[in-house]
Amino acid sequence: MFPSNRRPRSLSARLVAGSALLALLVAAAFGVLAFAVTTLDDATKRERHAKAVSAETLQLERLVLDLDTGLRGFVLTGREDLLAPWTSARAALPKSLRAFQQLASTTAEERRRATTLVSSINQYVADYAVPVVDIARTSPAATRQAVVSQEGASQLAAVRNRFADFLSTENALAAARTSAAQRRSNEAIAAAIAGLIASALLIIGIGLYLARSIARPAREVAEGAARLAGGDLTTRLEPQGVGEIEELTHAFNRMAERLEASRRELEEQNERLRESERAKSELVSIVAHELRTPLASVLGFTSVLLQREVTDEQRREYLGIIEAQARRLGALVNDFLDVQHLEAGKLSIAKELVDVGSVIRQQTELFAGQSPKHLLDVSLPPTPLPVRGDSNRLAQVVANLLSNAIKYSPDGGVVRVAGNRNDDVVRVSIQDEGVGIPAELQRDIFDKFVRGHATAEGIEGSGLGLAISRSLVEAHGGSIDFKSTKGRGSTFWFEIPTAAPN
Amino acid sequence: MTAARPETTAKTVLICEDDTNLRTLVRLALGEEGYRFFEAPDGPSGLALARRTQPDLIVLDLMLPGRSGLDVLRELRNARDLGETPVIVISAWSHSDEAAVQAGADRFVAKPFDPDELRDAAVALLEDDRVPE
8 A cells, every 4th residue: 555644645646747757867868879879970980080091001001012013123123113212202201191190189198109200201201211312322231231230120120110109009909999989889778777677667667556546546437326326325445545545535535424324214214204103193193092981981872872771860971971971082082182292383372461370360250169178278479470372271270270270179179270470481381289299200201192190080181281281381491390299299380481561 | 682681691701991971882782781881991901800800792992091001902812811802992093993902802893883883792792602501
């Protein structure tokens, strides 16, 4: 894997750097090759020059030999015609010497050796070749002796040695220079080949790098996308590659996370819907059950009245039960509708200025005559208890709590109703001395169909009163709560924000 | 049909039902047969009364406070002295008849019920019971 820093250099930056390095390498290889070519060209020039110098040297040597040949022929025979090579060589020599000296002047060393050769030739011409011919014209015998003797031969041999010297040195130097040039050129070619091989390797390297940092991650992203499309939303990619490619894997993972989260959300929503559907069908089932119980009384006692012989007293009693149970059915239907509206948020609550004190007074008056065993003790301040709300709904809450207080204190006793206010809230409390709420039921007492010991005590009710009361109080922006001890009674209270005086 | 049956030989019926009116109605439905009645408003007191009175027939509601009717029924069936006592389950849960029969009910009567239907069921069970005599 490539080292992945916190801020990876971008892929394009890396590619540009790689390409630049490649270009540099190729340029260097070509530079070295050009150097090799130049070196070889230079060596060729030097060789050509060396050959020219050799040719000129040989020309010079031939002229000197011509001088010597003419000289010998003339001196030994005295014939003027045999002096022809000497004459022509003598005429050609100065020009040839100049040309030689001009040619052999590329280095100081060469110039020095050329000068030595030239001066030894000049010396030979001045000291021997010219004087001997002059003397031969005046006294041929004397010169003949000199030419035949070793004198002339040694003079010429000296000059010829210098020629040999010069030529061999010139050739050796030329060979050394050529082989050095050859060597440098070989080295340069090797370096260029190495550079080109390195470039080729670099190109392969860049290819591999691209494959690893683009092709493979791209394939994995594609495979991941296919898995996602196939429904596996837990698919995540190992962040890899550099720069833009790594960003791609991160972006892919973010996308997968979002997809998974939204699917989870959908599933949860679905589950909530199923749950609410279940609750709804449970409610329907409970409603059916709750309705059937009073209906059983209504139908059952009606059958008894229709089919059996009963006394007048019995008839009145049964008709009373039928009426009460029919009313109970009606009240249940209203409660169910209220609950349904409250749960659907369809219950409209008026926002009028209501004096909770007068609501309490009306309701306690309605309940006062209901039970001879109960005493209603109402405590209200002389000033109003103003709230914003719906007087009918607030009356329903007070009636519910009052009715509970009376129902759940079957042995009678005092029911204390108190209303008071401060700047923030109006508070209403209703306290009874009844059976209280068993501890195990207290947590759920505001839930639907939770009825304390009501059934055991034969206390009627839908089990919806407190649920409805709580919803109504909350719809007024208030809260409801209670305190209860089993066997000692309960106190329920609710608080609703005090309306600002206007 | 003879109301003048001696008190000591009268069949006893335990009514285990939380609704007062319905207890009255059951009593009325069976009243002409001259049975003696015991009444219990919840599961635990129903079981206690059954053990104490050893009734000839039990009319049992399913939706009972304290313990559910099915619970009571299972316990009755497990008790040696009450295992064979005929039980009529009455319930507003009309779809719980299967569960009731499975728990050991002899008859299931759905609420609301016709008093005559309940009486016929009770008579049939008590007549059955009388066969070995």
